[in-house]
Amino acid sequence: MSIDRYLRKNIKDSPAYDGVDPSDKLSDESGITSEEIIKLNANENPFGSELNLTKNLSQINIHEYPDPNQKRLRKALSDYTGAKFEKIVASSGSDELIDILIRLFLEPNDKLIDAQPTFGMYEFFAKIQGAEVVSVKRGKDFGLDLEGITKILDDKTKMIFIASPNNPTGNIVEKEELIYLLKQNIIVVVDETYFEFCGQSYMNLIDDFENLIIIRSFSKWAGLAGLRLGYAITNTEIIKRIIQIKQPYNINSAAEFVAIEAMKNKEKLYEKVKILMEQKDMIYSFLKKKNGIKVYKSNANFVLCDLGKLNANEIFDGLASKGIFVRKFSNQFIDNSLRISAGTPDQTRKLLQELDLLI
Ligand SMILES: Cc1ncc(COP(=O)(O)O)c(C=O)c1O
Incomplete structure (x- = not known):
């Protein structure tokens, strides 16, 4: 068969x-x-996670669906990041956002630029979507090859993910490089999954560039990889579209509860x-x-x-x-x-x- x-x-x-x-x-x-x-x-x-959760976890109503609008969690994320409530949405790990964003922006046969070596999930989800993945090898010390990237830009090239710090190389993207890419008429996702280790974010550029999305995670700094919790910070238009296509109950009640505790105990x-x-x-x-x-x-x-x-x-x-x-x-x-x-x-x-x- x-x-x-x-x-x-x-x-x-x-x-x-x-x-x-x-x-x-x-x-x-x-x-x-x-x-x-x-x-x-x-x-x-x-x-x-270093949190003493056993007693508190019993407060979660696991017989009820979690809030599809993630109100409590987004409010806590807003306090934690300094971004406005309506510019944040939570996800089941940053992995889920990579999937959602690719489904939002890439038609089959559109091109995703993949600055190699980098995190494998960008290529993985793009291929499932039927997009074309164009690899551009990073240059010295794994900096971006902007010239190489520019060469492949055409009306099918829609999106790039830049992990900063990059996995597996550990380097961060320079501001000038990022701004150059943001001016190229493509969606630029800066993956700040390791933000808390380096303290450098490009979140402050979201009001200047409508095509910029920041994604982050609780897996690494907060020790919550097993609970699956990530989030995006971007403009309200994109947040609305993410909410439009995400699974309504994508954040389970335990993950919501523990993430809020983690932020209180940051x-x-x-x-x-x-x-x-x-x-x-x-x-x-x-x-x-x-x-x-x-x-x-x-x-x-x-x-x-x-x-x-x-x-x-x-x-x-x-x-x-x-x-x-x-x-x-x-x-x-x-x-x-x-x-x-x-x-x-x-x-x-x-x-x-x-x-x-x-x-
Ligand atoms: C750069 C990068 N982005 C995203 C992820 C996925 O993180 P999460 O556990 O939040 O899905 C990882 C995990 O290793 C990563 O290294």
Whole structure:
């Protein structure tokens, strides 16, 4: 039996997203208990949410649907970000916004510019939509190749996502580069999923450019990756359109409740953000001293390094055999590189100990 003849053509042709393995699977495959696994492969926050939620969670009315207009949550997000209520909408992770925005703006066969290497979800959702993904390789130290991007602009080119800091390279987009792109008559989404680690935002440009959308997440800084909570900041017209096509109950009641608690306790969470950035700096300095390894400066809670003459797969396997899991890539531009997320001080100590034996 084959259902292929019923399927949309571009679904047949698009690969599944290669997401990171969860701790259970890593534990099953490695034979190392999940408590002993050091998971540095998804830029998560190993401190967790640090919130004492057990008592409070019982207040949630889980038999009722959550508010489709997300009033309480948007109000809290407005206080947290300083953007007006009507310029914010929440999503199930920033992933959901990538999907919604692509469906809002790209017709099949429109073009999405993909500044490679970058986060894989932009390409993934664009392909499902039937859009054409045009890769433009980033330049030195992974800065944007504006000349290369300009060359491909035509009336089918509608959209670009720029992660700032970029995953997996860690660099931020310069203001002049962003303004140049905003003047090109395309939708520009600045993905600030790692905003709290670098403190730099382009949110203040949304009133000057109608084509600018900022997206953010609670997955990393707030340690809430498992609850799925993100949000967009943009002009009211675009917010209305996002609300028009989003699932009405896209934010589950637990995620709404916990995100509001996280914002109330932001100072406590920022302390952990600071510790993670210190760990990231330690990993960077360690790798920087190693001959033949190129490590890139990062404004987020991870570092990318090119292993040079060493084999990234072998280093990956060596770490994995000790229960330490980092991220490797099949992307042609970084196929001998590893991305290492910052962990707790104890995890960093173990990581560097093992890396020292391997490199
Ligand atoms: C640049 C970037 N954008 C978006 C996401 C997705 O985040 P979320 O968990 O909020 O869906 C990630 C996750 O790794 C990311 O690195």
